[in-house]
Amino acid sequence: MNANGYGGVAWRMIAAGVLVPLCLAMAACSGPGQGGGAANADGKTPSNAAATVCKAPDFQGPYAAEFKLNWEQSKTELGKRILEDCRVTDAELTEVFDAQNQCLAPYGLASTKGQLSQVRVSGLSEDEMNQKNAECAAETDLWNVESMYDALQSNPDNLDAGARQRAIYQCLKQRDLLPKPITEQEFLDLEVTGAEGLSEEQIVEKTRKWNEFYRVYMERNDDGSPNPDYDAVKAKQFWECQTDALNQQ
Numbered sequence: 001m002n003a004n005g006y007g008g009v010a011w012r013m014i015a016a017g018v019l020v021p022l023c024l025a026m027a028a029c030s031g032p033g034q035g036g037g038a039a040n041a042d043g044k045t046p047s048n049a050a051a052t053v054c055k056a057p058d059f060q061g062p063y064a065a066e067f068k069l070n071w072e073q074s075k076t077e078l079g080k081r082i083l084e085d086c087r088v089t090d091a092e093l094t095e096v097f098d099a100q101n102q103c104l105a106p107y108g109l110a111s112t113k114g115q116l117s118q119v120r121v122s123g124l125s126e127d128e129m130n131q132k133n134a135e136c137a138a139e140t141d142l143w144n145v146e147s148m149y150d151a152l153q154s155n156p157d158n159l160d161a162g163a164r165q166r167a168i169y170q171c172l173k174q175r176d177l178l179p180k181p182i183t184e185q186e187f188l189d190l191e192v193t194g195a196e197g198l199s200e201e202q203i204v205e206k207t208r209k210w211n212e213f214y215r216v217y218m219e220r221n222d223d224g225s226p227n228p229d230y231d232a233v234k235a236k237q238f239w240e241c242q243t244d245a246l247n248q249q
Contacts, residue, residue, distance in 0.1 A: 054086035061086050062158035063151060070144040079141025088149040096145045103136035111142075157246050164245070165191055171241035177234060179216055214238070 054060045059068040063086065071083040078099060082092045093113075100111050108120030109129055116133050118124075124132065137143045155164060169187045172178050182190070190213060192206050211218070217235040221227050 056080070056084035059086060062156070063148065066151065067148060070148055074141040074144050075139070076141050079144055082145050083148060088145055088152060093145065093149050096140060096142050099140040100133075100136050100142045103140055104132065107132045109133065111136075113146075153243070156244055159246075167245035168241055171245040172238070175237055175241065177238050177241060179213055 054064070054067070056071050057068070059065070059071070061067075067083055067086050071080055074080045074083060076099070078096060082088055082096065097111060097113070104111060107124060107129070108118055108122035109124075109132060110117045110119045111133060116129060118129065151158070157164075157167075159167060165188055166184060169184050172187075178187075190206070190210055192203065192210055198206070211222070215227065216229050216231050217238045218227050219230045219232075219235070
């Protein structure tokens with residue numbers, strides 16, 4: 001099954017007893033050129049106000065420590081340039097993937113967001129392919145850059161799980177996106193996030209209730225048929241609250 005934020009099959013999924021978050025995080029689910037919000041005049045994606053004044057080596061903002069560490073560990077001019085202003089755009093992520101693929105080309109491999117592919121028969125085993133990918137990532141700073149891209153996409157204000165969920169509730173409530181009125185505590189009880197300690201059956205049941213409650217934002221039913229109650233306009237707003245609640249107006 002596919003999962004995405006603005007339409008498509010958007011329900012939460014359970015596989016092999018493990019909760020697979022639907023693209024609430026959006027980052028790991030978004031490749032270069034996907035998601036990331038509206039860019040400003042200089043092509044940067046505004047994730048928070050602090051990022052506008054962040055500059056190496058004096059990092060500031062919600063992810064100051066993480067950016068400083070990744071910037072200091074970066075070996076390439078490209079990696080340092082991308083990380084020095086506490087932002088990672090889709091275009092910059094593409095740049096570092098281009099560098100990664102130049103490194104992988106002699107081995108007949110190619111890397112995209114979340115996937116390593118064999119584009120030419122090389123005789124490498126799966127372990128050897130993963131090893132070459134890791135070696136190239138160390139040379140290109142791919143993982144330093146990608147980790148910060150993912151963090152900014154999924155949680156731009158670096159909120160802890162509880163604060164983030166409360167912010168999502170307020171965003172949905174203020175924009176009249178709750179399918180029916182519920183209290184903050186009822187909202188938190190409905191969420192699957194933070195379901196550690198629950199059995200697989202309990203997680204499946206919570207997931208079912210979540211899907212049922214937010215059905216209007218699912219373009220298709222769980223059998224793949226079109227959902228006649230789907231509201232595309234509100235669905236877009238709903239997923240904006242899920243991905244960046246504090247910055248929605």
